[in-house]
Amino acid sequence: MADFDVIVIGGGPGGYVCAIRCAQLGLKTACVEGRETLGGTCLNVGCIPSKALLHATHSLHEAEHNFAKMGLKGKSPSVDWEQMQAYKQDVINGNTKGIEFLFKKNKVTWLKGWGSIPAAGQVKVGEEVHSAKNIIIASGSVPSSLPGIEIDEDTIVTSTGALSLKKTPKSMVVIGAGVIGLEMGSVYKRLGADVTVVEFLDNITPGMDAEVAKSFQKLLAKQGIKFVMGAAVQGVAKGKNKNTVSYKLRKDDSEHSIDAEVVLVATGRKPYTDGLGLAELGVEMTDRGQVKTDAHWATNVKGIYAIGDAIVGPMLAHKAEDEGMAVAEVVAGKHGHVNYGVIPGVIYTTPEVASVGQTEEQLKAEGRAYKVGKFSFMGNGRAKAVFQGDGFVKLIADKETDRILGCHIIGPAAGDMIHEICVAMEFGASAQDIALTCHAHPTYSEAVREAALACGDGAIHA
Ligand code: FAD
Ligand code: NAI
Secondary structure, eight states: OOSEEEEEEOOSHHHHHHHHHHHHTTOOEEEEEOSSSSSHHHHHHSHHHHHHHHHHHHHHHHHHHTTGGGTOOSOOOOOOHHHHHHHHHHHHHHHHHHHHHHHHHHTOEEEESOEEOSSTTEEEETTEEEEEEEEEEOOOEEEOOOTTOOOOSSSEEOHHHHTTOSSOOSEEEEEOOSHHHHHHHHHHHHTTOEEEEEOSSSSSSTTSOHHHHHHHHHHHHHTTOEEEOSEEEEEEEEOSSOEEEEEEETTTOOEEEEEESEEEEOSOEEEOOTTSOHHHHTOOBOTTSOBOOOTTSBOSSTTEEEOGGGSSSOOOHHHHHHHHHHHHHHHTTSOOOOOGGGOOEEEOSSSEEEEEEOOHHHHHHHTOOEEEEEEEGGGOHHHHHTTOOOOEEEEEEETTTOBEEEEEEEETTHHHHHHHHHHHHHTTOBHHHHHTSOOOTTOTTHHHHHHHHHTTTOOSOO
């Protein structure tokens, strides 16, 4: 008899969700987590703390820029950084304790410590070896850096250090105009730092619909974030009171440098599988260090599966969670499934940016006939009332069948609104299905309906 039906290694969104679902499906389940708290990158040093800081600083921005316009006069709030950090920590604690509670409620055993797999069917935690019929690797990812940059998590930081700076900096250089760079850059810009983003490519947020990315960059620039595009960072020299980032412009190879109190390196994350013993077991990996899996998240070693940031695909908490639920179904003898064509992506800046499905660029590359319905938030009464008329909804549908192929939103609550389109896509809906659905007034979601109307006979408020 094995000690457990399933041992999940890693207690992040992939691992903890998987463990809970396994237990709910009647499997005797343990989850190994080496951190002091459950929740992984997402709850401890990722999604949740970053959203707390985005919320706090967005509130500050509202007070500074929009309160007086609404007749709310008086001194703008001043920043108590220690209290903001304490608020962030409270949010983290509430969430991580919540997962501990869910483990108890669902009878998932938390094996505290770092796990390794000495042999198929065995997981070692500390000195103890536990046997398991199935092992699920959900060991996540860690920040990656660049050659020539020594991270000290003090003034040369990854996202982890950026979430817990000792004080708010006067200046910050962000290397990489991806999701982390723009979210954390927004936080510190709103806190008064002079923020410059240095990006290797010519567009921000690679992979995003180009029209949305262009508009996004313009809006961020309007907020005062500076951009140096097409710049390959060569290194960062640490000084006493400042750090110097050197870069080469790709167009002419000219060399430049820029000083800042804090440098945030946000050039991507890499899968974390150190110490698991995968090489010794012969588990196949991709050339990017991800665990190789088949369509059912199985590795090439029987009884060992992998999910989340440790495998191929977007590094998103909800992708990891969906895989966690699906692989639990698989090991329970059911039919787990993830529709990789309908995984939304959201950037929690102001305005928010959200997308699902294909971009115009992808469709063009495929040579597919499509149509676009667009609607500006300037035509949405609710958005205008709260000073969020910037941005638009862009709905893309098949030219012949009207079936929705993608949606890209830049505007208020974009991250919530996108789910209407996710559901629609799961049901194979057409743009007309959205256009014919009554949407409450006055809501931001009316802009989605208007974009759908624009795919047909035309939007009303455009
Ligand atoms: P992780 O969350 O990385 O969890 C893996 C866990 O496994 C870790 O806790 C680690 O300690 C543990 N572990 C690893 N090896 C072992 C071992 N051998 N033994 C025991 N334990 C082990 N995604 C979103 O969808 N939305 C967001 O808003 C968002 N914001 C983010 C903001 C930041 C600043 C960062 C850095 C990331 C953000 N992400 C966001 C990405 C998201 O955090 C990850 O995609 C998600 O956490 C991946 O989940 P996971 O379970 O695969 O791995
Ligand atoms: P990213 O992959 O989103 O962006 C990295 C950026 O750095 C790219 O634009 C890239 O071109 C640039 N870059 C790479 N090398 C460079 C160089 N030498 N010089 C200048 N620029 C360079 O990675 P990021 O922002 O670090 O985020 C990591 C992961 O975390 C992402 O995959 C994302 O999915 C996840 N995440 C998700 C969030 C969300 O869903 N809201 C929030 C934060 C992170």
